Amino acid sequence: MDALTRHVILRREKAPSGFLPRVRRRLMLHSGQVLALLAVAYVVLAVSNLGINGERILRGIDQGAKFIARLFPPNFAARWDDIVHDMVESIEMAIMASVIGIALSLPLGLLGARNLMPPAITWPIRFLISLFRAFNPIIIGIIFVKAVGFGPLAGVLTLSVASIGFIGKLFIEAIEEISLKQVEAVRASGAPFLSLIRYGVMPQVSSRFVGFAMYQFDSNLRNSTTLGIVGAGGIGGTLFAAFQRFDYRIVSAIVIVIIALIILDEFVSERVRRLFE
Amino acid sequence: MSETILSIQHLSKSYTANTQVLYDVSLDVVSEGILIVIGPSGAGKSTLMRCINHLVTPTSGKIIFRGVEVSSLHGKAMREVRRRIGMVFQEFNLVERLTVLENMLIGRLGYMSTWDALRRKYSDDDIGKAEAMLERLGLAEFALKRADNLSGGQRQRVGIGRALMQNPELLLADEPTSSLDPKTSVEVMQTMAELARERRIPVIVNMHDVNLARRFADRIVGMANGRIVFDGSTEQLTKDTLAKIYGGDSWMH
Numbered sequence: 001m002d003a004l005t006r007h008v009i010l011r012r013e014k015a016p017s018g019f020l021p022r023v024r025r026r027l028m029l030h031s032g033q034v035l036a037l038l039a040v041a042y043v044v045l046a047v048s049n050l051g052i053n054g055e056r057i058l059r060g061i062d063q064g065a066k067f068i069a070r071l072f073p074p075n076f077a078a079r080w081d082d083i084v085h086d087m088v089e090s091i092e093m094a095i096m097a098s099v100i101g102i103a104l105s106l107p108l109g110l111l112g113a114r115n116l117m118p119p120a121i122t123w124p125i126r127f128l129i130s131l132f133r134a135f136n137p138i139i140i141g142i143i144f145v146k147a148v149g150f151g152p153l154a155g156v157l158t159l160s161v162a163s164i165g166f167i168g169k170l171f172i173e174a175i176e177e178i179s180l181k182q183v184e185a186v187r188a189s190g191a192p193f194l195s196l197i198r199y200g201v202m203p204q205v206s207s208r209f210v211g212f213a214m215y216q217f218d219s220n221l222r223n224s225t226t227l228g229i230v231g232a233g234g235i236g237g238t239l240f241a242a243f244q245r246f247d248y249r250i251v252s253a254i255v256i257v258i259i260a261l262i263i264l265d266e267f268v269s270e271r272v273r274r275l276f277e
Numbered sequence: 278m279s280e281t282i283l284s285i286q287h288l289s290k291s292y293t294a295n296t297q298v299l300y301d302v303s304l305d306v307v308s309e310g311i312l313i314v315i316g317p318s319g320a321g322k323s324t325l326m327r328c329i330n331h332l333v334t335p336t337s338g339k340i341i342f343r344g345v346e347v348s349s350l351h352g353k354a355m356r357e358v359r360r361r362i363g364m365v366f367q368e369f370n371l372v373e374r375l376t377v378l379e380n381m382l383i384g385r386l387g388y389m390s391t392w393d394a395l396r397r398k399y400s401d402d403d404i405g406k407a408e409a410m411l412e413r414l415g416l417a418e419f420a421l422k423r424a425d426n427l428s429g430g431q432r433q434r435v436g437i438g439r440a441l442m443q444n445p446e447l448l449l450a451d452e453p454t455s456s457l458d459p460k461t462s463v464e465v466m467q468t469m470a471e472l473a474r475e476r477r478i479p480v481i482v483n484m485h486d487v488n489l490a491r492r493f494a495d496r497i498v499g500m501a502n503g504r505i506v507f508d509g510s511t512e513q514l515t516k517d518t519l520a521k522i523y524g525g526d527s528w529m530h
Binding site for chain 1: 328332351355356357358359360363364366368370371372373374375381383384385386387388389391394395397436439522
């Protein structure tokens with residue numbers, strides 16, 4: 001409870017008589033502090049329960065230093081062709097999944113918005129989108145690898161599902177916040193349903209849609225570099241293989257290429273975003 | 278000669294079981310002139326107006342527009358009636374992120390195919406009419422500005438223009454001046470009255486400003502608590518009737 005509310009309650013209401021009612025009132029008035037105290041106590045207990053102590057942390061730092069030493073110098077040459085091929089595959093997966101995900105999220109977002117559609121339609125759509133968002137892409141990746149086999153097809157499907165789960169939800173929220181006055185005016189002109197969506201709804205949300213879509217592409221690009229770990233295509237497979245062979249100099253080469261890609265993507269998406277503002 | 282173009286018969290509307298907003302309202306509207314509906318907030322003026330172009334479905338009663346019973350229509354037939362009735366809104370309800378010109382062209386959506394609308398492809402004829410209308414409203418220089426850059430009075434002019442782009446046979450205006458200052462209110466009402474007279478179409482205006490209503494109305498209808506309690510000329514609108522419409526008379530002094 002905030003200080004102002006507490007102040008007003010203390011002034012207006014008399015303290016109850018009896019020990020237990022007084023304690024209850026105290027706890028209620030200071031509920032925020034009580035919760036914070038409980039949270040701190042829990043973290044302290046959990047840390048000791050997991051065996052994380054000073055000795056363990058020092059041991060970890062020691063091993064970390066040895067590991068970092070083995071990463072250098074990065075070895076780009078040994079697997080250069082594989083790295084290039086897999087990076088291109090990762091980027092292609094991200095682009096395809098973004099296009100598919102965004103294209104499907106648009107109609108799903110419109111169908112899931114409670115201010116445009118009846119509950120009989122919004123409920124199943126919203127359930128589907130929540131389901132798509134419920135699992136980490138790695139888990140979805142494992143399922144698709146089992147379903148359609150190893151390779152980038154599984155990766156594209158995984159990232160498409162993840163994209164729908166995420167931007168589908170954001171699309172719905174954006175549509176539910178629009179001004180219905182503008183929609184009413186377009187409806188009053190006698191516009192057919194799709195024209196109504198095009199003029200009453202889309203102009204109000206289109207710039208936010210572009211922002212979400214760009215954000216999702218960033219996210220897909222990052223995820224496409226890890227999906228290879230479960231065999232769903234992209235650079236992650238080569239990275240994971242290098243780890244397993246203890247080829248740490250190849251690992252660092254791949255990590256540096258991934259970092260370069262992400263920086264390039266930040267730069268490009270910033271430009272695109274500015275273009276649409 | 279003025280014939281009846283709109284006949285509202287025994288109209289009732291309740292949004293939920295306990296909130297009835299219209300009780301057995303009947304009203305005939307002739308083909309010319311300005312009918313102003315006055316009454317306090319919550320009297321049912323807006324609901325009555327939205328029943329006419331079927332933005333709201335009445336609970337019972339009939340609305341006959343040019344011989345067609347409107348409230349039983351669905352789909353395409355309903356949209357065809359809607360496009361013949363222009364509507365102007367209290368808060369203008371322009372699509373703010375589109376240009377002024379494109380807002381005018383929204384008045385043509387009822388006549389355009391969905392395919393053309395999705396591609397935003399307007400006929401040359403429509404674009405010409407929209408530009409002429411902007412010229413007429415004194416807004417030609419704003420054609421390619423975004424609608425949210427305009428002042429209130431300018432926006433409402435765009436709202437009027439958009440409604441007239443439908444080539445309507447009836448114009449509805451729901452509190453068109455309530456968001457405007459007194460001077461702009463008069464100017465906007467003048468514009469609307471003038472354009473409606475030129476096109477020989479009747480206008481129904483909801484309003485709570487009694488003085489503005491007296492100035493522009495050919496006929497005044499007073500509503501209170503979902504019922505019509507007065508229907509007559511501006512001269513017939515006495516202090517007693519006003520007290521009946523708004524309740525009490527202390528606000529008049």
